[in-house]
Amino acid sequence: MSSPASHGRELAATFVPADIESRLYQKWLDAGYFTADASSSKEPFTIVLPPPNVTGVLHIGHALDQTLQDCLSRMKRMKGFEVLWLPGMDHAGIATQNVVEKQLASQGKSRHDLGREDFVAKVWEWKAESGGAILDQMKRMGSGVDWTRERFTMDEGMSNAVVSIFKKMYEAGLIYRAERIINWCPRCLTALSDIEVEHQDDAGEFVQIRYGEGEQSIVIATTRAETMLGDGAVAVHPDDPRYQHLIGTEVLLPLVNRMIPIIADELVEMDFGTGAVKVTAAHDPNDFEMAVRHNVPFVVIMNEHGVMDGTGTEFDGMDRFDARVAVVAKLKEMGRIVAEKRPYVHAVGHCSRCDTTVEPRLSKQWFVKVAPLAKASADAVRNGTVKIEPAALEPRYFEWVDNMHDWCISRQLWWGHRIPVWYGPQGEVQVVGPGESAPVGWVQDPDVLDTWFSSGQWAFSTMGWPEKTSDLAKFYPTSVLVTGYDILFFWVVRMMMMSIFAMDGVPPFKTIMLHGLVRDQFGKKMSKSRGNVIDPIEFMDKYGADALRFTLARGANPGTDQALAEDWIGGSRNFATKLWNATRFAMMNGAHVEGDLPAFDSLNDIDRWILSRLNETIAEADALLESYEFSRACELIYHFAWDDLCDWYLELSKETFASENKAASQRVLGHVLDQLLRLLHPAMPFITEELWCTLTGGSSLVDSNWPLAQPLLIDKNSKKVVSALQEVVTEVRRFRNDQGLKPSQKIPGRFSGNKDVIAHKSALHFLLKLEEKDFVPSATLEIAGTIIEVDLTGSIDVEAERARLEKDLATALKDQKTAEVKLGNEGFMAKAPADVVVEIRERLVKTTSEIERITAALAALK
RNA sequence: GGGUGGUUAGCUCAGUGGUAGAGCGCCUCGUUUACACCGAGGAUGUCGGGGGUUCGAAACCCUCACCGCCCACCA
Numbered sequence: 001m002s003s004p005a006s007h008g009r010e011l012a013a014t015f016v017p018a019d020i021e022s023r024l025y026q027k028w029l030d031a032g033y034f035t036a037d038a039s040s041s042k043e044p045f046t047i048v049l050p051p052p053n054v055t056g057v058l059h060i061g062h063a064l065d066q067t068l069q070d071c072l073s074r075m076k077r078m079k080g081f082e083v084l085w086l087p088g089m090d091h092a093g094i095a096t097q098n099v100v101e102k103q104l105a106s107q108g109k110s111r112h113d114l115g116r117e118d119f120v121a122k123v124w125e126w127k128a129e130s131g132g133a134i135l136d137q138m139k140r141m142g143s144g145v146d147w148t149r150e151r152f153t154m155d156e157g158m159s160n161a162v163v164s165i166f167k168k169m170y171e172a173g174l175i176y177r178a179e180r181i182i183n184w185c186p187r188c189l190t191a192l193s194d195i196e197v198e199h200q201d202d203a204g205e206f207v208q209i210r211y212g213e214g215e216q217s218i219v220i221a222t223t224r225a226e227t228m229l230g231d232g233a234v235a236v237h238p239d240d241p242r243y244q245h246l247i248g249t250e251v252l253l254p255l256v257n258r259m260i261p262i263i264a265d266e267l268v269e270m271d272f273g274t275g276a277v278k279v280t281a282a283h284d285p286n287d288f289e290m291a292v293r294h295n296v297p298f299v300v301i302m303n304e305h306g307v308m309d310g311t312g313t314e315f316d317g318m319d320r321f322d323a324r325v326a327v328v329a330k331l332k333e334m335g336r337i338v339a340e341k342r343p344y345v346h347a348v349g350h351c352s353r354c355d356t357t358v359e360p361r362l363s364k365q366w367f368v369k370v371a372p373l374a375k376a377s378a379d380a381v382r383n384g385t386v387k388i389e390p391a392a393l394e395p396r397y398f399e400w401v402d403n404m405h406d407w408c409i410s411r412q413l414w415w416g417h418r419i420p421v422w423y424g425p426q427g428e429v430q431v432v433g434p435g436e437s438a439p440v441g442w443v444q445d446p447d448v449l450d451t452w453f454s455s456g457q458w459a460f461s462t463m464g465w466p467e468k469t470s471d472l473a474k475f476y477p478t479s480v481l482v483t484g485y486d487i488l489f490f491w492v493v494r495m496m497m498m499s500i501f502a503m504d505g506v507p508p509f510k511t512i513m514l515h516g517l518v519r520d521q522f523g524k525k526m527s528k529s530r531g532n533v534i535d536p537i538e539f540m541d542k543y544g545a546d547a548l549r550f551t552l553a554r555g556a557n558p559g560t561d562q563a564l565a566e567d568w569i570g571g572s573r574n575f576a577t578k579l580w581n582a583t584r585f586a587m588m589n590g591a592h593v594e595g596d597l598p599a600f601d602s603l604n605d606i607d608r609w610i611l612s613r614l615n616e617t618i619a620e621a622d623a624l625l626e627s628y629e630f631s632r633a634c635e636l637i638y639h640f641a642w643d644d645l646c647d648w649y650l651e652l653s654k655e656t657f658a659s660e661n662k663a664a665s666q667r668v669l670g671h672v673l674d675q676l677l678r679l680l681h682p683a684m685p686f687i688t689e690e691l692w693c694t695l696t697g698g699s700s701l702v703d704s705n706w707p708l709a710q711p712l713l714i715d716k717n718s719k720k721v722v723s724a725l726q727e728v729v730t731e732v733r734r735f736r737n738d739q740g741l742k743p744s745q746k747i748p749g750r751f752s753g754n755k756d757v758i759a760h761k762s763a764l765h766f767l768l769k770l771e772e773k774d775f776v777p778s779a780t781l782e783i784a785g786t787i788i789e790v791d792l793t794g795s796i797d798v799e800a801e802r803a804r805l806e807k808d809l810a811t812a813l814k815d816q817k818t819a820e821v822k823l824g825n826e827g828f829m830a831k832a833p834a835d836v837v838v839e840i841r842e843r844l845v846k847t848t849s850e851i852e853r854i855t856a857a858l859a860a861l862k
Numbered sequence: 863g864g865g866u867g868g869u870u871a872g873c874u875c876a877g878u879g880g881u882a883g884a885g886c887g888c889c890u891c892g893u894u895u896a897c898a899c900c901g902a903g904g905a906u907g908u909c910g911g912g913g914g915u916u917c918g919a920a921a922c923c924c925u926c927a928c929c930g931c932c933c934a935c936c937a
Contacts, residue, residue, distance in 0.1 A: 013896095014897095014899095015897095015899090181935095199933090199934075206937090220937085221937065222937060223937070224937080235937095267935090267936095267937095268936095268937085269936065269937085272936055272937070273936090273937065276937095277936095277937050278937075279937095280937095284935075284937075285935050286935045286936085286937070287935090287937080288935095289935085346936085346937095347934080347936090360935090392866090392867085393866090393867095395865070395866065396865075396866065396932070396933090399864085399865055399866085399932085399933070400932090400933075403864095403933085403934090485931095485932090486931090486932090488932090489932085489933085517931095519874095521873075521874070522873080522874080523873095523874070523875090523930095525931095543899095554885085555874090555875085557875085557876075559867090560867080560868090560875090561930095561931090562874085562875085563873090563874045563875075564874090565873090565874080565886085567873095567874095567885090567886055567887085568874080568885075568886070570886090570899075571885060571886065571899090573899065574897095574899040574900090575899090576899085577897070577899045577900090578896090578897065578899080578900085580896090580897085581896040581897035581899095581900090582896065582897075583896090584896055584897085585896030585897075586896085587896095588896070589896090631875095631876075632876075635876075635884070635885090638884095638885090639884085646896090646897085647901085650896080651901095730902095730903090733902060733903065734902090734903065734904090736902090736903090737890085737891070737902070737903045737904080738903085740891085741891095742891070742892065743891070743892050743894070743901075743902060743903095744892070744893095744894050746894095766894095769894075814881090815881065818881060819881085822880090822881095822917080822918080825917055825918085826917080827916085827917030827918085828880095828917040828918065829917080830917070831916085831917050831918090832880075832917060832918075833880085836880055836918095839880080840880085840881090843881075
């Protein structure tokens with residue numbers, strides 16, 4: 001008979017994660033776990049990972065992404081799939097440039113001091129460092145990176161893809177250049193997309209200004225008085241009775257002394273302010289729209305730094321905010337301020353990077369015409385081609401996709417893919433595709449593309465698009481995208497649009513699996529300023545990668561945020577230690593996996609029971625993992641391992657393992673552990689790998705098969721027996737406890753009644769510290785049809801026992817009453833399902849006999 | 863303003879019609895040879911308020927209150 005010693009391995013007495021982690025990672029790497037081969041005949045499973053937010057700080061959110069994707073990967077691999085990861089390792093993130101700009105700022109410099117070339121070189125330098133740190137975190141967690149694709153960066157294959165798709169979209173009329181009002185950051189000197197603008201409530205002012213003189217005058221209301229210098233018109237609602245006589249006439253614009261028309265436009269709300277609004281075409285998006293409709297001229301009054309410029313007034317050269325004060329002061333002097341409200345709290349856009357107040361600015365930018373792409377993206381989800389998990393988050397997706405504005409993709413930055421457009425001396429425009437070159441003397445557009453333009457191509461350009469590669473043929477569309485819901489708009493929608501366009505209408509994923517955000521222990525958002533940011537590396541050092549991973553997976557309910565605290569991770573570490581000790585104990589008792597399992601019917605109740613529980617757990621956990629219910633799956637496996645296996649099976653079997661009749665149980669225990677470790681491997685890869693290899697002598701869980709539930713190994717009767725045993729054990733323990741007996745104190749005791757229970761009396765004697773010898777009982781308990789007589793050296797604590805019985809009686813009476821009420825309810829009897837009625841009847845019978853028993857016991861107490 | 867999620871034990875959260883659950887924390891006992899990162903036992907909830915549907919509601923509907931998140935061009 002084989003034993004652990006036969007393959008020469010033993011487990012150390014204490015579990016130290018650091019002792020196994022780096023070794024096992026290297027082992028998986030050598031075994032090819034982290035690579036996928038398009039030529040393999042296995043069924044493909046592709047997982048797309050979000051790009052780490054490359055801000056130089058490793059975030060716990062990345063750890064969550066990595067945990068869940070690696071959970072899926074490992075499970076699918078064990079199920080025989082060919083798994084390919086598309087980890088978002090690198091893209092032209094604005095954040096990257098931002099970090100370097102901050103570094104420069106601390107030296108009192110800006111990127112303009114360095115020049116484009118040196119600046120980009122500096123970003124690359126920094127990127128090499130931070131990228132290394134992220135890879136390091138992924139390795140520490142044991143989550144996989146396909147090393148052949150990891151270095152897929154913006155200066156290589158991706159540039160080719162970006163240029164190709166730009167050209168393709170341009171030719172399809174989906175990319176155009178236009179003068180538009182865009183959000184402009186006067187500090188970063190760049191255009192911002194809608195999602196880079198954060199709206200905050202700011203305390204501003206709301207002033208009413210009278211334009212014109214006498215009869216020919218109108219009062220407008222504004223929060224941005226300084227922009228009146230660029231007004232091209234005043235607008236009122238076409239139906240507003242107050243202003244009918246003025247529509248089509250002109251008023252005098254104060255300070256600049258220019259006559260401007262009064263126009264009528266339905267965009268104006270009669271109820272707001274004075275019902276009359278100034279139209280500053282070049283500095284407000286609404287006004288821009290109206291100006292286009294009514295042919296109002298665009299007057300630019302500020303330069304790129306937000307400084308007044310070109311108004312021909314005394315305000316030129318003033319900062320926009322200073323100018324606001326000065327303009328109001330001057331108008332007041334002139335008696336033109338009709339009303340002022342200060343502070344006036346209203347939403348103002350801020351740059352998401354530097355918090356500077358955004359300045360809407362007329363500017364020539366490149367845009368993606370979004371409507372057809374957004375519609376196709378919406379349809380893909382509506383018609384079920386792409387599934388969003390959990391479905392509850394679909395409305396958020398639709399809300400975005402259905403209301404999308406055209407997407408400004410040019411950025412006045414230096415880090416990123418340069419826009420592949422060249423301008424000729426006469427202003428000619430040419431898009432220069434891969435392998436092409438512009439005529440001599442032409443100049444390339446200085447701007448770079450929005451980061452999401454390139455990262456939106458992740459699902460196909462990482463696989464070699466526009467070439468028709470074998471990777472694309474096999475792994476596209478990808479199986480699942482695992483990411484947080486916070487990135488749904490930024491990244492997911494872009495990937496949908498870009499992929500559908502590039503891949504001839506085929507959406508990039510079959511499933512979009514959205515998880516929540518990791519928050520601190522009080523459910524608060526983590527932020528550097530709040531100081532509640534969790535560093536995954538720190539906790540891996542302290543508790544091990546498995547503990548961190550299990551905590552994250554256990555907390556991951558679909559689409560909802562999870563709170564995380566050090567205590568939680570400590571709890572997972574405890575679980576890992578428990579597994580270690582249980583396996584060590586099992587091996588000390590000869591658990592093994594050699595040969596077939598003994599015939600199920602030949603096994604004892606305890607063995608049949610644990611096999612039943614195992615197979616139930618396998619079936620449920622598998623279904624849960626397949627539906628991305630990581631939290632519930634982990635919870636289930638955790639309780640099987642700790643409660644069923646450790647607390648009950650091992651305890652109930654100790655007597656067996658100490659006896660001669662243990663061979664079958666040794667094989668059963670080996671099997672249960674073997675299967676449990678496989679089941680747990682996705683969530684806790686390191687410890688399960690170490691334990692499993694030591695227990696079974698197998699080479700690696702990575703190459704082993706996923707457990708398959710065997711319904712034939714589920715036996716109701718054994719569950720009934722063990723449940724009776726559990727009841728007896730728990731109740732006697734409670735009795736002992738109430739009687740003030742120390743756990744180790746042995747007392748005489750014996751069983752009669754329930755034969756199923758008596759059959760396990762030696763295990764019960766062991767667990768309950770009962771001695772089998774002749775005695776005169778001083779107390780008698782009846783539990784689950786079993787009579788337990790014990791001797792407390794002639795005397796028991798009557799008061800304690802009375803209290804205990806009375807408590808039990810109260811519970812039983814309450815249960816009895818609820819059952820009686822239900823059964824006495826005609827409506828219940830008539831309409832409740834038969835099985836429920838039976839259940840309540842049984843409950844009534846049970847509680848009634850309980851009450852009789854307890855009442856008798858109480859009467860017998862002296 | 864639009865959308866959306868939440869309110870269950872001290873804390874963080876599961877629980878989509880049939881006697882309220884988990885982890886951590888708390889109290890008592892315990893060095894019984896796998897495990898004190900442990901074991902045994904225990905306490906704690908009119909499931910946010912009010913209506914309704916139902917034989918039966920934490921769950922379904924309505925309403926109110928209070929949190930939260932996302933989006934947004936109210937000058």
